[in-house]
């Protein structure tokens with residue numbers, strides 16, 4: 006049973022996942038700890054992706070493929086046809102910068118799908134990344150949250166511009182669906198509705214709750 | 217104060233439903249401990265040493281009599297009949313049962329209260345000056361903006377899971393009383409050269425581990441941009457703040473690592489995109505919210521009251537209390553009153569259910585049914601007529617709410633510490649009580665004069681020890697509890713971080729250590745000097761010498 010929730014014309018439902026997620030093979034390089042290295046003024050402590058991993062990543066010959074950002078950056082030219090066929094999506098981790106993707110491909114709307122992978126559900130960078138993709142870089146197609154995606158974060162993900170959610174395999178997507186309706190009228194503007202409450206209603210007269 | 221409309225009410229009601237279900241799923245084993253943790257924290261629920269602790273939000277410290285009565289009632293029904301008021305102007309129940317917390321929240325919602333974002337790695341309760349709206353030195357009443365920012369930050373989707381907690385303070389006075397420089401974002405509202413409302417913005421202050429005062433990121437920001445400018449700051453932090461080490465995860469570490477220039481460059485670049493976007497406040501919205509903070513319907517009173525003057529002249533106890541607890545007011549014939557929650561022998565900031573009910577009644581009888589919580593952990597009645605001060609004092613005194621020690625040494629600011637808090641290195645309440653005991657002579661206390669003594673049970677600094685004139689920090693050495701003493705910290709415009717004077721002391725030594733510090737001050741002070749002034753003039757060396765000299769002799 007699929008664990009993918011997707012909004013189609015404003016209604017969220019559970020649908021089959023058509024995309025094959027491509028992952029990097031393990032590296033042959035000896036693991037070197039990166040701790041202490043400051044990357045873009047932040048200590049990420051993330052594993053580096055090695056060239057051999059990128060080179061050895063196996064790309065399925067047919068169907069819709071979701072490839073890692075690192076593979077896209079290096080092997081971009083291989084994917085021209087797949088991209089044209091609407092069969093290429095990109096996934097990135099939360100410690101990667103949106104700007105890296107944008108520098109490699111100015112018009113993000115050539116991708117039918119961008120996925121952001123969150124390693125731990127408590128990593129709120131995913132919300133800013135979604136917001137930037139939608140508001141700053143004009144991405145309009147499917148934006149998917151993958152990884153440690155749990156029901157109690159869905160409402161925030163939705164408000165940050167995500168419209169599909171691959172719920173962690175051991176949890177029920179059906180249960181998770183309900184959380185998308187947790188709050189009917191949020192205060193602040195965000196991606197899903199940029200207009201804040203005080204502009205949506207005449208709050209001098211909201212004792213009757215009329216828009 | 218701000219009153220909910222149906223939209224505000226709907227949000228807190230829906231929150232209760234959401235939280236009730238989260239607790240249900242946790243108890244049913246559908247949520248792991250780790251998954252439930254951020255959820256309960258964002259609702260103010262800690263799992264503590266003895267029992268859970270529930271932190272209830274008191275937005276910018278404002279309460280109505282009705283709300284305080286409800287708090288008293290909840291403390292009686294779901295706790296041991298008392299509650300604790302914290303340095304973040306919030307209210308904490310120390311012994312509720314996890315299973316009861318949804319019900320407590322549902323009860324709170326009936327009086328327009330909640331526990332949203334009182335903990336967890338998100339934007340916390342916004343704090344301000346306890347004399348907002350009535351202080352004679354106030355330039356701008358910051359409460360309407362604090363309310364607008366409260367709404368903006370409530371469930372802000374982009375900032376729901378930040379690297380670490382995030383605290384905002386606002387003020388509108390020349391003399392800062394909201395410690396804006398010690399917050400992740402501090403906003404001082406003022407009127408600019410064109411008499412337009414503007415904000416001076418600080419960023420990267422904080423009192424926990426590595427206490428540091430904030431840096432000015434913007435001298436002048438037009439008021440309507442407050443939310444979008446905060447969005448720019450918090451976004452840069454959310455994306456680039458460290459997440460690999462909780463002790464290095466506050467925004468102050470990022471600001472320090474980048475330098476304020478680079479940090480503000482990044483913020484400004486971000487803000488260029490956000491400026492004037494939809495979250496920009498409209499004049500109409502400011503006007504709507506401001507209406508809730510209109511001055512009270514004051515009576516026209518003369519500046520003096522004969523009965524009040526007579527009571528001072530004839531009653532020394534009343535006069536002592538007036539000296540410490542009665543504060544100036546914008547309106548002729550009115551005063552603000554601090555009800556001390558620092559009765560000697562009671563944990564600082566604690567109030568019983570009965571006391572809360574008494575204060576609620578007093579507020580209703582004498583102060584338009586409203587009150588405030590101060591970050592010094594006292595309760596404030598902000599609008600009391602001169603003639604009412606004496607009867608108010610008599611009633612407050614009868615319930616242990618009129619200890620005349622406000623602003624004095626025994627008005628100790630103290631976190632719950634090792635008795636309650638699972639993060640603590642050491643107990644803090646017994647130290648506070650022992651010091652209060654040592655200085656139990658009122659005349660002596662008044663002679664020592666203005667002094668702020670702060671105690672935190674660990675580096676997190678909830679007792680704001682690093683800005684105490686005397687700051688005491690519980691530390692753990694080889695599994696036992698020790699106390700480090702710092703001198704010369706201060707809140708206000710000329711804020712400073714205290715300097716540690718040397719090796720830590722045991723709990724038993726603490727009252728005499730404080731005594732020796734006071735002895736040096738009494739000996740060295742000039743007639744007009746407060747404790748902090750003397751420390752600043754002569755430095756910490758003489759204090760240190762006196763404290764440790766004696767210690768060494770006793771060791772030989």
Ligand code: SF4
Nearest residue numbers: 631637640673674678
């Ligand atoms: S300072 Fe430490 S011990 Fe005290 S309340 Fe805060 S976390 Fe707990």
